[in-house]
Amino acid sequence: QQQVKQSPQSLIVQKGGISIINCAYENTAFDYFPWYQQFPGKGPALLIAIRPDVSEKKEGRFTISFNKSAKQFSLHIMDSQPGDSATYFCAAGTDSWGKLQFGAGTQVVVTP
Amino acid sequence: DGGITQSPKYLFRKEGQNVTLSCEQNLNHDAMYWYRQDPGQGLRLIYYSQIVNDFQKGDIAEGYSVSREKKESFPLTVTSAQKNPTAFYLCATTTGGRTEAFFGQGTRLTVV
Numbered sequence: 001q002q003q004v005k006q007s008p009q010s011l012i013v014q015k016g017g018i019s020i021i022n023c024a025y026e027n028t029a030f031d032y033f034p035w036y037q038q039f040p041g042k043g044p045a046l047l048i049a050i051r052p053d054v055s056e057k058k059e060g061r062f063t064i065s066f067n068k069s070a071k072q073f074s075l076h077i078m079d080s081q082p083g084d085s086a087t088y089f090c091a092a093g094t095d096s097w098g099k100l101q102f103g104a105g106t107q108v109v110v111t112p
Numbered sequence: 113d114g115g116i117t118q119s120p121k122y123l124f125r126k127e128g129q130n131v132t133l134s135c136e137q138n139l140n141h142d143a144m145y146w147y148r149q150d151p152g153q154g155l156r157l158i159y160y161s162q163i164v165n166d167f168q169k170g171d172i173a174e175g176y177s178v179s180r181e182k183k184e185s186f187p188l189t190v191t192s193a194q195k196n197p198t199a200f201y202l203c204a205t206t207t208g209g210r211t212e213a214f215f216g217q218g219t220r221l222t223v224v
Contacts, residue, residue, distance in 0.1 A: 002154070004154075006154070031221070036213075041217075042217055042218070043204075043215030044155070044202070044213075044217050045215065046213065049212070064165050089154055089155065097175050099145075099157060099160060099170075100155075100213060102147075102154035102155040102156075103154050104153055104154040105154050107153070
């Protein structure tokens with residue numbers, strides 16, 4: 001069973017638009033929530049991460065929103081660019097040596 | 113040039129064969145991980161190792177084996193007991209819990 005549920009499976013957004021990806025988890029022991037970006041044929045790379053003591057974290061055009069009571073978190077990509085076209089994975093972990101539970105991934109396509 | 117090197121990039125296996133995927137790192141990270149990636153399923157943890165000569169099973173360890181004789185190396189053997197080995201395999205490292213996971217470029221294994 002997947003401990004982190006991610007949606008949507010794919011999305012298409014026009015250049016300049018906002019991409020929103022949502023994730024939900026059940027295990028309240030999770031206290032570290034990273035997002036990874038993966039281009040075809042490559043390994044994932046860390047995009048941004050949040051811990052549950054804050055409700056929002058912003059880095060450039062990327063923002064994580066975190067709702068601890070709902071056990072949900074989301075990634076917003078503002079002013080989406082064609083170079084953002086990639087697969088995005090949410091994940092959740094604890095202090096247990098970096099073991100992460102990944103969502104199923106969202107393929108984002110940004111059209112010119 | 114620091115990083116994680118996975119080899120080979122592509123690997124073909126015949127039915128009944130064991131194959132070994134290589135993962136080498138020069139980041140001096142303590143922990144190493146093997147993930148399997150299948151379309152629509154995200155990344156699933158196969159094995160992980162926190163220190164030399166010690167490793168633990170992840171969520172889908174059946175049909176796989178690993179060793180950790182050196183800090184820099186964490187090879188994965190896909191045995192003939194793994195009934196559906198065709199997948200993209202990713203090696204990762206971390207310095208500990210709640211820290212960024214660094215991924216290699218992956219090995220795509222295909223059964224022929």
